[in-house]
Amino acid sequence: MSQTDQQAAYVLHGRPYRDTSLIVDFFTLEYGKIPAVVQGARRPKSKFRASVQPFVPIQIGWRGRNELKTITQAEPVAAMMFLNGDALLCGLYVNELLSRTLQPFDPHPQLYVYYQYVLNELVSGKDIEGALRTFEHRLLDELGYLPELGNQQDEQIYLLDPEHGFSILSSRDISDKRKPFCFYGWQLNAILDDNYENPQVRRASKRLMRALIDRVLGYKPLRSRELFQKM
Numbered sequence: 001m002s003q004t005d006q007q008a009a010y011v012l013h014g015r016p017y018r019d020t021s022l023i024v025d026f027f028t029l030e031y032g033k034i035p036a037v038v039q040g041a042r043r044p045k046s047k048f049r050a051s052v053q054p055f056v057p058i059q060i061g062w063r064g065r066n067e068l069k070t071i072t073q074a075e076p077v078a079a080m081m082f083l084n085g086d087a088l089l090c091g092l093y094v095n096e097l098l099s100r101t102l103q104p105f106d107p108h109p110q111l112y113v114y115y116q117y118v119l120n121e122l123v124s125g126k127d128i129e130g131a132l133r134t135f136e137h138r139l140l141d142e143l144g145y146l147p148e149l150g151n152q153q154d155e156q157i158y159l160l161d162p163e164h165g166f167s168i169l170s171s172r173d174i175s176d177k178r179k180p181f182c183f184y185g186w187q188l189n190a191i192l193d194d195n196y197e198n199p200q201v202r203r204a205s206k207r208l209m210r211a212l213i214d215r216v217l218g219y220k221p222l223r224s225r226e227l228f229q230k231m
Contacts, residue, residue: 005061012099033102036069055081087122093224114138130196136209149192152185162215
């Protein structure tokens with residue numbers, strides 16, 4: 001039976017399994033998303049109970065030849081990142097995005113770095129919105145779902161087709177139905193550089209990322225997004 005040890009990871013999502021265990025999606029530096037059983041994790045005295053929590057940097061080990069692994073090691077390497085309020089909801093959103101979009105055992109080490117970046121920004125609380133847009137941008141780019149953003153003419157209007165990318169649009173052809181998918185070239189150029197200081201760029205980037213992410217998710221709603229709206 002194959003064995004893997006000492007892998008840097010975070011918990012993305014967990015759900016009950018049998019009487020006392022969990023099935024957890026881990027996001028690892030070297031292997032990407034790893035679905036695994038954590039046996040006995042729901043017992044009060046489980047050695048894994050404190051480790052398999054979101055926003056805790058951990059090292060994990062697992063065994064098993066099938067896609068669903070069994071955790072043999074889960075140890076914190078730093079304290080839990082303390083998130084509350086909007087930052088906590090945003091952290092849950094980021095975790096759900098990764099859990100829903102990543103394929104098992106598909107490594108994305110650069111995305112792992114951006115995940116650590118967005119968690120640190122959520123903890124600081126200085127620019128949560130900018131950090132989220134940067135992370136969404138990098139997630140879509142890593143997964144191959146980001147249309148070409150470079151070399152747009154600043155004052156030109158571009159229409160987004162989530163399936164096929166951008167096309168040039170005349171201002172007279174803008175309709176109420178098309179408006180949510182229309183962007184100026186200068187907005188797209190700023191988004192390419194992750195420059196979200198301008199409020200208009202912030203609003204445009206939110207529209208753009210939502211349209212592209214909804215396509216990736218098959219237009220199935222995110223629970224964290226619904227929770228945020230309720231709150």
